[in-house]
Amino acid sequence: MQTADRLEVLRTIVSGWRAGGERIALVPTMGALHEGHLTLVREARARADRVVVSIFVNPAQFGPGEDLAAYPRRLAADSALLVAERVDLLWAPPVEEVYPQGFATTTSVAVLTADFCGAARPGHFDGVATVVAKLFNQVQPDCALFGEKDFQQLAMIRRMARDLDLVRPHADAIIGVPTVREPDGLALSSRNQYLTAEERAAAAALPREMQAATAQIAAGAPVAEALATLEQALIDAGFASVDYAALADAETLAQLHEQPHHPARLLVAARMGRTRLIDNLPVPAV
Numbered sequence: 001m002q003t004a005d006r007l008e009v010l011r012t013i014v015s016g017w018r019a020g021g022e023r024i025a026l027v028p029t030m031g032a033l034h035e036g037h038l039t040l041v042r043e044a045r046a047r048a049d050r051v052v053v054s055i056f057v058n059p060a061q062f063g064p065g066e067d068l069a070a071y072p073r074r075l076a077a078d079s080a081l082l083v084a085e086r087v088d089l090l091w092a093p094p095v096e097e098v099y100p101q102g103f104a105t106t107t108s109v110a111v112l113t114a115d116f117c118g119a120a121r122p123g124h125f126d127g128v129a130t131v132v133a134k135l136f137n138q139v140q141p142d143c144a145l146f147g148e149k150d151f152q153q154l155a156m157i158r159r160m161a162r163d164l165d166l167v168r169p170h171a172d173a174i175i176g177v178p179t180v181r182e183p184d185g186l187a188l189s190s191r192n193q194y195l196t197a198e199e200r201a202a203a204a205a206l207p208r209e210m211q212a213a214t215a216q217i218a219a220g221a222p223v224a225e226a227l228a229t230l231e232q233a234l235i236d237a238g239f240a241s242v243d244y245a246a247l248a249d250a251e252t253l254a255q256l257h258e259q260p261h262h263p264a265r266l267l268v269a270a271r272m273g274r275t276r277l278i279d280n281l282p283v284p285a286v
C-alpha cells in the first residue's frame with residue numbers, strides 16, 4: 001500500500017492508474033477504522049481495480065463543544081488494517097493540505113440537511129459536503145462508497161454528486177453499503193467506544209425498538225403512534241433523550257406522517273449518557 005499526505009503525490013499516483021485505464025474506488029473515512037469501514041473497503045475492492053481510502057478527521061464537520069479533539073486518531077493501526085485489506089493507496093493529508101490558509105469555500109446541500117442531524121448539528125453537513133466534494137476532486141474516483149448508517153449523509157452526498165457532476169457519470173457512482181451491526185444489533189460506530197459497559201448493554205434497545213416500530217408501521221399502525229411508542233420505549237430502556245425519531249422518504253428525506261408509498265427510512269438519534277447514537281432502518285412501501 002502506498003501512502004500520500006500531499007496532493008501532488010496523490011495526483012501523480014492516481015493519474016498513472018487512470019492512464020492505464022484502471023477503475024478507481026474511493027472510501028472516505030475519518031479513521032478509527034472498524035468492521036463497518038472494512039466492509040466498505042471490501043465492497044470497493046470488488047468494484048474497482050484500485051482502492052483509495054482517505055483518512056482525515058475533518059474539523060469543518062465538528063461544531064463547538066463536539067468531540068473534535070477527543071476523536072480517536074490511530075493512523076498506524078488503521079494503516080495496518082488497510083494493508084491487510086490490500087488497499088492500494090492511503091490518502092491521509094494534514095489539515096493544512098485540505099484547508100490551506102485563506103480557504104473560504106463552503107458546499108451546502110440545504111434541502112436535504114435542514115432536518116434530523118442537520119437541525120441538531122448546525123454546519124455539520126456543510127462541513128461534510130465541503131470535504132467530500134474536495135475528496136472527489138482530489139481523487140476523481142469512478143465510484144465512492146459510504147455506509148448507510150449515516151443515512152442523511154449518504155442522501156446528501158448522492159444529491160451533491162449528481163447536482164455538481166462530481167463523480168464520473170455512472171448511475172451507481174455513489175454506493176451505499178448496509179450498516180454492519182454487533183450481534184445484539186447495535187450499529188458499529190467509532191463513537192460506541194465512548195459508552196460505559198452499562199450504557200453499551202442498554203444501547204441494544206435502539207435497534208431492537210426500531211425493528212418493533214418498523215414492524216408496526218408495516219402492519220398498518222398510525223405512524224405518529226409507532227414513533228411515540230418508540231420514543232417512550234427508548235427512554236424506558238435508559239436513553240437520556242431522543243433527538244428525533246422520524247419516518248422519511250428514502251431519497252428526498254421529506255418527513256412522512258402516513259404509511260409510505262415509496263421506499264422510506266426510519267431515522268433515529270438518541271443520547272445514551274453523553275453519547276449521541278444514530279441509526280436507521282428501511283421501511284417498505286405499502
Ligand code: PAF
Nearest residue numbers: 028029030058128131150
Ligand atoms: O462518514 C464519515 O466518516 C465522514 O463524515 C466523511 C464522509 C469521511 C467525511 O469526513
